[in-house]
Amino acid sequence: MPIFRSDPCGIVCVILTYVALFYSDYVVINWIVLQTMQGSLWAPCHVVVFNTLIFLAIMAHVRAVFSDPGIVPLPRSRIDFSDMHAGKIEAEDGGEWSVCARCEMYRPPRAHHCRVCQRCIRRMDHHCPWINNCVGEWNQKYFLQFLVFVGMLCLYSLFLIATSWIHPCSSGHCKPPPMMIKQARLMHSVILSMESILFGLFVSAILCDQLQAIFSDETAVEQVKRQGPYRGHRPKLALMGEVCGKSHPLLWLLPCSSAPTSHSSISPHPPILPV
Template sequence: MASLRCRRDPCGVICLILTYFSVFYADYVVIQYVLIPAYSDSVWCTLHGSVFNLILLLLLACHSKAVFSDPGMVPLPETAIDFSDLRSQSSRMNERGCEGWTVCSRCETYRPPRAHHCRVCQRCIRRMDHHCPWINNCVGELNQKYFIQFLFYTGMASLYSLVLVVSAWVWRIRSEREGDAEKEAEESPSKHLIV
């Protein structure tokens, strides 16, 4: 089982902190300024709050898996590769059925097809897509699924919070028309723009 690890890249650590801060801030704003004022007297507050927090929980779980899982690092060789006889080594590799393998001069290792060297991680990554500062890790063969799920749940949380804000505005307009404006006089639609 792979051990949990995290890069010490300053930009990546700052992006990780910003990611968690923005998720918790969005949760606070949606609960405090959208759900409670709009649905405090009904079961809808609990229902929408539970669904929104479930989406955020899944978002954070997928984000954590993408951060701490191995993206598919190519193992470093036990001994240094002799680059002086590169042609004969390539022919030996092709005889073994490793067609398309190349040598990374930075890692000094053989890398499979579609593997690329990441200058931030200082390693070759199988099926590397990119190095993402928001997960402080490369997106590669082994963690791409978690990264895509993280993006999906981020989109779901954004869309759901937008729907909640619009429904709160509709509720406010209906309340004002029915003469309930004094109950929510301190609430302003500008607070919902914080979301």
């Protein structure tokens, strides 16, 4: 079932994301390709590649926005924790179930409570206003894909802007454009350059952060607490597979492939309920 949060900050960020994406497409087609690559074979190639990247970014974004990040279902009957110590119980797989005082329920290992979503989210990473959703176990893959495609779009835009100023007429027989057109092209190129640099740096920083968290698999505290086969050193590809699913690594960037397959790795119920 698709979900959408009514968080104003998230809605503004989602709208901004689409304005930025469509603006870059408008500038690339109208002010770069159509103005400086008329009659060149490169023109249709750039249009197709750029729009494919825009399409993939939107697909990944839509999936990240509307998919369930891993909301822990609320129990049918609320458990009264008032006279119970809010301790942790050890699950068979070595993880620790804990009590969420806000949801008034037990939650699986690594689940955290999100104040914006007002629910506990499996392996919650952070609440991201840009997707107006939490980044959790079930949608982190789409979030990573979105970051990669936006990063590629930023680099590609900067490359096209640079090319258009170095070779303002790639076919070799263009009429010099009127001053108005030249000024408008300059203005759009400057705005798109700034947008690409800003968003490019932003997504690379988040992507580095995300990869670091995935490859280290756990925080320092978790490392001290956990032993045995559940944790320990695992290859980077295996850790990445936990986020992106069991398909071939080459398919991890496709927003249409299946969600991560680790949904059932943790049972939806706590192993022992103290009486």
